[in-house]
Amino acid sequence: MPKHPDDLALTPQTEGGFVWRSRLEPGRLTAFARIIQDEGGQLLALWGADDRHLGRNFTVHVAFLSSVGLIWTTSELDGDQPAYPDLAHIFPQADRMQRAAFDLLGIRAQDGVDGRAWLRHAAWVEDAFPLRKDFPARAACRSPRPETEPYPFIRVEGEGVHEIAVGPIHAATIEPGHFRFSVIGDRILRLEERLGYTHKGTEKRFEGLDLATGAKLAGRVSGDSHTAFAWAYCMAVETATACSVPDRAIWLRALFLEMERVANHLGDLGFLGNDVALTFGFVQFWRLKEDWMRLSARLFGHRYLFDMLLPGGVATDIDARGKADLDALCKRIAGEVQTLRHIYDEHTGLQDRFANTGIVAPDMAARLGLTGLAGRASSQAWDARVQFPCAPYDRLDVNMALQKSGDVLARAEVRFTEVFESLRLIRLLLEQLPAGALHAPCTQAAGVCEGLGWVEGWRGPVIVAVRIDADGRLDRVHPHDPSWQNWPLVEVGVLGNIVPDFPLINKSFNLSYSGPDL
Amino acid sequence: MVTGILLQIVQTLIAILLAPLLMGWVNQCRAWLQGRTAPPLTQPYRTLRKLFHKDAVIAGNASPLFRFAPYVIFSCMVLAAGLVPTIANDLPFSPAADVIALVGILALARVFLALAAMDIGTSFGTLGARREMLVSFLAEPALLMVFFTASLISQSTELPHIVETLAQKEFAIYPSLAFAAVAFWMISVAENARIPVDNPTTHLELTMIHEAMVLEYSARHLALIEWAVALKLFTYSVLGIALFLPWGIAPRGDVAALPLALAAMVAKLAAGGAALSFMETISAKVRLFRAPEFLGTAFLLAVLGMLTHFLLEV
Numbered sequence: 001m002p003k004h005p006d007d008l009a010l011t012p013q014t015e016g017g018f019v020w021r022s023r024l025e026p027g028r029l030t031a032f033a034r035i036i037q038d039e040g041g042q043l044l045a046l047w048g049a050d051d052r053h054l055g056r057n058f059t060v061h062v063a064f065l066s067s068v069g070l071i072w073t074t075s076e077l078d079g080d081q082p083a084y085p086d087l088a089h090i091f092p093q094a095d096r097m098q099r100a101a102f103d104l105l106g107i108r109a110q111d112g113v114d115g116r117a118w119l120r121h122a123a124w125v126e127d128a129f130p131l132r133k134d135f136p137a138r139a140a141c142r143s144p145r146p147e148t149e150p151y152p153f154i155r156v157e158g159e160g161v162h163e164i165a166v167g168p169i170h171a172a173t174i175e176p177g178h179f180r181f182s183v184i185g186d187r188i189l190r191l192e193e194r195l196g197y198t199h200k201g202t203e204k205r206f207e208g209l210d211l212a213t214g215a216k217l218a219g220r221v222s223g224d225s226h227t228a229f230a231w232a233y234c235m236a237v238e239t240a241t242a243c244s245v246p247d248r249a250i251w252l253r254a255l256f257l258e259m260e261r262v263a264n265h266l267g268d269l270g271f272l273g274n275d276v277a278l279t280f281g282f283v284q285f286w287r288l289k290e291d292w293m294r295l296s297a298r299l300f301g302h303r304y305l306f307d308m309l310l311p312g313g314v315a316t317d318i319d320a321r322g323k324a325d326l327d328a329l330c331k332r333i334a335g336e337v338q339t340l341r342h343i344y345d346e347h348t349g350l351q352d353r354f355a356n357t358g359i360v361a362p363d364m365a366a367r368l369g370l371t372g373l374a375g376r377a378s379s380q381a382w383d384a385r386v387q388f389p390c391a392p393y394d395r396l397d398v399n400m401a402l403q404k405s406g407d408v409l410a411r412a413e414v415r416f417t418e419v420f421e422s423l424r425l426i427r428l429l430l431e432q433l434p435a436g437a438l439h440a441p442c443t444q445a446a447g448v449c450e451g452l453g454w455v456e457g458w459r460g461p462v463i464v465a466v467r468i469d470a471d472g473r474l475d476r477v478h479p480h481d482p483s484w485q486n487w488p489l490v491e492v493g494v495l496g497n498i499v500p501d502f503p504l505i506n507k508s509f510n511l512s513y514s515g516p517d518l
Numbered sequence: 519m520v521t522g523i524l525l526q527i528v529q530t531l532i533a534i535l536l537a538p539l540l541m542g543w544v545n546q547c548r549a550w551l552q553g554r555t556a557p558p559l560t561q562p563y564r565t566l567r568k569l570f571h572k573d574a575v576i577a578g579n580a581s582p583l584f585r586f587a588p589y590v591i592f593s594c595m596v597l598a599a600g601l602v603p604t605i606a607n608d609l610p611f612s613p614a615a616d617v618i619a620l621v622g623i624l625a626l627a628r629v630f631l632a633l634a635a636m637d638i639g640t641s642f643g644t645l646g647a648r649r650e651m652l653v654s655f656l657a658e659p660a661l662l663m664v665f666f667t668a669s670l671i672s673q674s675t676e677l678p679h680i681v682e683t684l685a686q687k688e689f690a691i692y693p694s695l696a697f698a699a700v701a702f703w704m705i706s707v708a709e710n711a712r713i714p715v716d717n718p719t720t721h722l723e724l725t726m727i728h729e730a731m732v733l734e735y736s737a738r739h740l741a742l743i744e745w746a747v748a749l750k751l752f753t754y755s756v757l758g759i760a761l762f763l764p765w766g767i768a769p770r771g772d773v774a775a776l777p778l779a780l781a782a783m784v785a786k787l788a789a790g791g792a793a794l795s796f797m798e799t800i801s802a803k804v805r806l807f808r809a810p811e812f813l814g815t816a817f818l819l820a821v822l823g824m825l826t827h828f829l830l831e832v
Contacts, residue, residue: 172721277717277803349802503722
């Protein structure tokens with residue numbers, strides 16, 4: 001049982017799981033957050049919901065990470081001007097989530113310091129809130145309006161300070177985001193991000209979908225984390241409907257998740273070489289990634305392993321020959337990555353660029369809630385696969401990659417370590433893959449039901465919260481990408497660095513735009 | 519005299535026409551060394567052709583300077599290429615300018631490029647222009663030092679004399695030239711926006727030096743600038759050959775030696791291009807603030823070359 005005081009009234013979501021549920025009065029949120037903070041926990045996600053059609057008012061949901069696992073709190077708000085206490089003064093990473101919750105639902109954080117719009121880029125009017133159930137989604141799409149008021153960036157004043165505005169359109173085919181640098185010469189004094197350019201109404205789109213289509217949409221929240229989101233979604237749906245998934249399906253899900261991790265880490269390690277103009281490294285890592293994706297396509301029919309998961313199980317299987325091929329490729333890639341790691345380690349030019357660039361010190365990382373891969377490069381020892389393992393990780397004994405220095409080099413090292421660990425896990429998964437069915441039907445629960453899925457994706461913890469209505473259709477889905485809390489740390493990491501090092505630092509985090517923009 | 523003028527025209531035309539080929543060769547070698555399928559040798563010509571067939575897009579607030587800067591830059595590079603003996607020595611155009619004037623012509627092109635970059639008023643143009651000036655104000659003195667070392671040996675700052683001293687007089691070993699050659703290589707790398715100082719293939723606008731200045735150019739203007747970039751690389755290459763490996767360049771009036779001179783030049787350029795791409799493949803780009811250290815080293819080597827000359831060769 002959790003060591004939290006009994007009056008927190010935590011109830012386990014499933015027996016023996018690591019997700020806890022708590023219903024809190026809004027007034028007690030601050031005190032609860034303080035308890036979590038004192039214990040060394042973090043705030044992972046914050047979102048709202050419109051529950052008026054269920055005979056309640058608006059609710060605010062928070063996911064906290066603590067020593068007992070993930071605590072999901074729900075607080076019902078009062079009145080026509082629904083508000084909840086500001087959590088950003090305890091967990092600064094809540095700031096953007098609170099601003100987004102206001103833009104989408106009109107629920108306000110009381111006494112929040114930052115009242116600027118986050119996701120609303122004048123695409124809908126100020127007093128309209130698209131995630132409210134009475135909002136006509138189609139009408140809003142028809143009348144995009146130009147932004148009239150400039151976004152109030154925080155300015156740095158003083159002699160010789162000037163601003164460089166970068167994006168949202170970039171020179172390469174990457175996702176849109178605006179970066180406002182205040183610099184003296186080439187030295188960065190301040191960086192402020194403005195995101196939300198890829199807001200496409202994903203959460204609204206979920207409403208009314210059937211459960212299987214929901215899995216497809218969940219996987220497309222951020223394409224490079226397809227399996228992580230799809231698994232978290234399926235986990236949430238299966239918890240809500242009390243569906244028990246066959247063992248083989250769960251092991252295959254873990255296989256897909258680790259394969260996704262390897263593909264992304266290989267790509268990133270190549271990009272990190274490319275950003276310091278070591279094109280050799282880029283080409284070599286991308287050759288390996290290409291081999292990896294071609295085998296994925298041959299074995300499962302999709303290079304990025306899209307749509308392999310559905311509520312209740314998986315859609316595809318692996319045969320003995322496929323196992324042997326994948327095992328052989330794992331072995332070969334482990335050897336080649338080892339060689340490339342030596343080259344990266346001993347290349348003075350590359351090491352000079354990586355080391356001491358873009359440092360996020362461990363204390364800063366802890367204060368601002370840096371999570372996932374980037375967090376583990378700054379001593380934030382959290383990995384759901386290690387501390388709170390769901391099946392099949394509880395049988396695998398995962399090793400955590402951890403670095404202290406918090407620079408680009410540390411983030412590259414974590415990737416190297418995780419590639420080797422994932423390759424080892426894939427070979428173990430293949431070896432011990434249990435026989436059995438691939439899929440079990442999920443029966444509709446009686447009435448409205450809720451669930452939350454939590455998966456350690458390659459970037460960090462991915463959370464999907466789901467509510468299913470009495471007809472068995474999706475009522476509210478909130479997918480949470482770890483980029484939410486890591487983007488502000490990029491602003492911290494670049495401080496004191498020079499402008500030409502920003503792309504390298506940014507790439508070492510490699511955060512999603514689509515994931516948090518929703 | 520007529521032969522001389524004719525040869526001068528032919529030599530300049532060779533420079534203009536072969537420059538994109540050298541660029542294509544370097545790109546091809548780089549691709550091979552990186553394990554990629556290489557683009558065809560003629561890719562730079564195709565790119566130029568494509569660009570000349572496009573309509574130019576020019577920012578609304580561009581001044582006339584922005585429009586005519588590409589022509590000035592291209593002309594400067596043609597002029598510079600015409601001055602350097604590539605296949606025949608001591609052509610009629612050579613006395614027009616010595617190596618010091620050559621540095622001036624290259625600087626003139628750079629000034630126009632930087633002014634054009636700032637003309638539009640985008641943050642990237644200004645950023646690139648600023649960085650280009652940082653690199654060039656360190657590279658120029660080092661380049662002059664290299665030229666002084668060479669001219670101390672031949673007692674003249676005129677290229678034909680320098681070439682003649684090494685190639686057509688009795689053979690002598692000059693240790694000072696070894697230092698000068700290394701310095702010249704480093705300066706060429708920096709001046710031609712190559713790795714490890716700049717990355718000509720990057721798409722990351724915040725890291726660019728040269729590319730940031732030409733981001734706003736399109737169509738024929740961009741074609742002229744790209745061609746000028748190729749000409750610059752060609753000019754630096756043949757300049758390096760003239761200073762340090764001039765054997766094979768035909769002496770004045772020796773028309774019969776021309777075919778061999780042409781073959782020698784092509785062979786030397788091919789070897790130089792391959793060496794450049796090899797160096798680029800094995801190095802990473804240095805942090806921008808290390809570029810001054812890189813060029814400081816070049817300057818130091820050039821000065822050492824001069825000192826060596828006074829210690830060992832006088």
